[in-house]
Amino acid sequence: MAQITLKSLAHTYSANPKGPEDYAIREMQHVWEQGGAYALLGPSGCGKSTLLNIISGLLEPSDGDILFDDTRVNKLKPEQRNIAQVFQFPVVYDTMTVFENLAFPLRNIGVPEHKVKSKVYEVAEVLELTEQLNRKAKGLSADQKQKVSMGRGLVRDDVSAILFDEPLTVIDPQLKWKLRRKLKQIHKQFNTTMVYVTHDQLEASTFADKIALMYEGQIVQFGTPRELFESPKHTFVGYFIGSPGMNFITPELTDRGLEFEGQLMPVADKMVAHLRQSGITNIKLGIRPEFVHVWTEANDDAFEVTIQDIEDLGTYRIMSFRFGSIPMKARLHEDQKVPDKKARVSFPEQWLKVYADEYLLELPHE
Numbered sequence: 231m232a233q234i235t236l237k238s239l240a241h242t243y244s245a246n247p248k249g250p251e252d253y254a255i256r257e258m259q260h261v262w263e264q265g266g267a268y269a270l271l272g273p274s275g276c277g278k279s280t281l282l283n284i285i286s287g288l289l290e291p292s293d294g295d296i297l298f299d300d301t302r303v304n305k306l307k308p309e310q311r312n313i314a315q316v317f318q319f320p321v322v323y324d325t326m327t328v329f330e331n332l333a334f335p336l337r338n339i340g341v342p343e344h345k346v347k348s349k350v351y352e353v354a355e356v357l358e359l360t361e362q363l364n365r366k367a368k369g370l371s372a373d374q375k376q377k378v379s380m381g382r383g384l385v386r387d388d389v390s391a392i393l394f395d396e397p398l399t400v401i402d403p404q405l406k407w408k409l410r411r412k413l414k415q416i417h418k419q420f421n422t423t424m425v426y427v428t429h430d431q432l433e434a435s436t437f438a439d440k441i442a443l444m445y446e447g448q449i450v451q452f453g454t455p456r457e458l459f460e461s462p463k464h465t466f467v468g469y470f471i472g473s474p475g476m477n478f479i480t481p482e483l484t485d486r487g488l489e490f491e492g493q494l495m496p497v498a499d500k501m502v503a504h505l506r507q508s509g510i511t512n513i514k515l516g517i518r519p520e521f522v523h524v525w526t527e528a529n530d531d532a533f534e535v536t537i538q539d540i541e542d543l544g545t546y547r548i549m550s551f552r553f554g555s556i557p558m559k560a561r562l563h564e565d566q567k568v569p570d571k572k573a574r575v576s577f578p579e580q581w582l583k584v585y586a587d588e589y590l591l592e593l594p595h596e
């Protein structure tokens with residue numbers, strides 16, 4: 231088992247890269263601590279598989295180093311790195327039985343047969359494959375094959391890490407939920423470092439203690455699901471996490487402060503002063519629908535907005551409205567009253583986040 235450090239890591243598939251946009255991984259520093267349950271979350275094409283393949287050794291990075299504890303492993307082959315990797319689609323030997331498939335990684339490193347047997351039974355039990363152990367893999371359904379594939383990743387408990395690349399894609403939803411919890415259970419039991427790639431935020435937050443959110447070849451935030459929700463470090467995190475995502479407006483910096491549609495936004499004086507001084511022109515304000523305050527009556531902090539739609543989602547409702555010309559959303563409790571056409575909303579200062587050049591601006595506390 232090992233701590234995995236990525237040092238000034240970058241990767242391009244292009245023979246003569248011209249700029250950052252030609253890099254699948256833009257220069258990054260990152261540490262996966264020993265024993266953590268991590269998710270690597272991001273939209274399709276952001277570089278998740280590339281990063282995973284660099285860690286496992288299937289791909290050599292264009293720049294930078296991969297360290298397992300203090301050892302540089304750039305030149306080591308996947309087998310030498312002692313890593314298990316589970317892919318999106320099943321990798322099984324069709325002509326072997328399920329038992330032989332699961333035993334393969336163990337027999338390969340010379341584990342004594344009695345241990346092979348007990349370990350295979352243990353993993354088969356967890357994945358509910360016991361009844362299939364003597365069947366040839368060829369005859370299995372796609373999701374059974376994928377379970378075998380996962381089992382092959384899980385049988386060895388001496389690996390440095392187990393990497394999962396969207397492993398539940400071909401699994402049906404019911405089983406998906408179950409397997410995700412199983413993985414979590416397995417992680418607790420063996421305490422192996424696990425990195426789980428997915429584009430699904432729910433999947434990421436049920437599995438992982440910490441999520442690395444990737445966007446355009448960079449990890450834009452690494453934190454607990456709660457940190458990503460409450461304090462998105464980048465506008466993309468605000469947009470990608472949550473359902474619906476964060477609302478954004480583009481205010482104007484005037485003599486009065488930050489104004490939007492002629493209204494003064496509740497932003498601390500210190501922050502406004504900082505923005506004036508810095509000369510930053512790309513300023514955005516973000517607030518999550520959960521934190522938009524909806525009032526039934528007028529008050530000094532509230533802005534009048536036009537309601538467009540109210541969507542009932544069972545235990546809560548989503549109110550879509552226009553603030554000036556900008557569409558925004560607020561989350562309402564089940565029984566919260568709202569008027570017909572016009573509503574009054576306010577943005578609590580604590581939850582109205584300031585973004586400068588897409589990154590969260592935080593001023594040190596005094």
Ligand code: ADP
Binds near residue numbers: 281
């Ligand atoms: P993800 O797994 O997040 O969907 P990938 O790591 O597969 O993203 O891809 C990141 C970027 O690198 C994408 O723009 C993709 O088109 C490109 N890419 C991936 N694999 C290759 C390859 N073998 N050759 C060239 N470009 C690739």
Ligand code: MG
Binds near residue numbers: 279395
């Ligand atoms: Mg991928």
